[in-house]
Amino acid sequence: TEAAARSIDEMLQVHGGxxxxxxxxxxxxxxxxxxxRIYEGTNEINRLLIPGLFMRRGISGNSLDSSPQxxxxxxxAxxxxxxxxxxRIYLALADQTVQIFGAKATGEQEVLLALADAAIQIFALESSLLRTEKVASAGTGEKSEQYRAVLKVCTFTARQHFVNAAEKCAxxxxxxAQSGAIAEAAACTASDLLPAKRLLADATSQAERYIF
Known part of the structure; x- marks a missing residue:
């Protein structure tokens, strides 16, 4: 609904009065x-549950593995x-949260929301990557180009939102002091971003519908 809100708001702007x-x-x-968005207010509460698994593992004494892969x-690549x-950054922050707050970590809602926002970006990027890999493995073509463009845009956007959420959590x-280190560790070159966005915009405009 948040993505729809941004899109519809832009549509209204185009129409003017x-x-x-x-x-x-x-x-x-x-x-x-x-x-x-009002109906989905429940999801704002449910977001608190996303880091729950990691919190429980940490509270039970199982250190979260955030070592380099x-x-x-x-x-x-x-x-x-x-x-x-x-x-890795997410697991490190989740582990630090447990170390600082212990069993009370599940009550630190602001921290949990920041962790949840970071986790959502991980899910979005991984989903986009897996779907693009699947389409790319089937061969080249227009659809493959579109998925590659989506991955490029999603990578850029997910990184931005993730770094913001992770730095907030830190x-x-x-x-x-970790803020700079988070941005540096999650660095990724965003080349040909504008052509990718224009490719998707042109394909959507020509189809006059959602193309995926």
């Missing part, structure tokens, strides 16, 4: 989207390396 006239589809979309190789680093834990 006409976006508030009932004869235009955007008027209903704009009203319905805001209601949907073997270097990623092959196709999409850069994206795989970034994903590995994001997971700050909450009192480890402000």
């Amino acid at each position: 006409y976006g508030y006239i009932a004869e235009y589809p955007i008027e209903q979309l704009y009203r319905d989207e805001r209601v949907q 073997p270097a990623a190789t092959g196709t999409f 850069a994206e795989k390396k970034l994903l590995q680093e994001m997971k 700050a909450y834990l009192g480890h402000t």
Whole structure:
């Protein structure tokens, strides 16, 4: 719903004042989207449950393994390396949370929300990577190019949001010195980002529908 909210808001901006006239589809979309976000308020609470597994493991005395993993190789190596680093940073922050708060970690909602936001970006990037690998393995073509473009955009966006959430979590834990290290560890070159976005925009405009 948050992604839909951003898209629909941009649609309204394009329509200008006409976006508030009932004869235009955007008027209903704009009203319905805001209601949907209210309905999904439950998910804002459920986000607190995402780090729960890691918290329980840490509280039970099982240290979370955040050691460096073997270097990623092959196709999409850069994206795989970034994903590995994001997971490593996440586990390190989750472990630090347990070390600082112990059994009370599950009550530190601000910290848990930051961890949850970071985990969501890991899930988004890994899902995009796996789907792109699957399509790419089937051969080249228009659909493969589109998926590669999605992965490029998703990698850039997921990294941005992840670093923001991870740095926020580190700050909450009192480890402000880690901020620079987090951004450096999760570095990833975003080449040809604009062509990738334009490719997706053109394909969507031509199809006049969601292309995936």
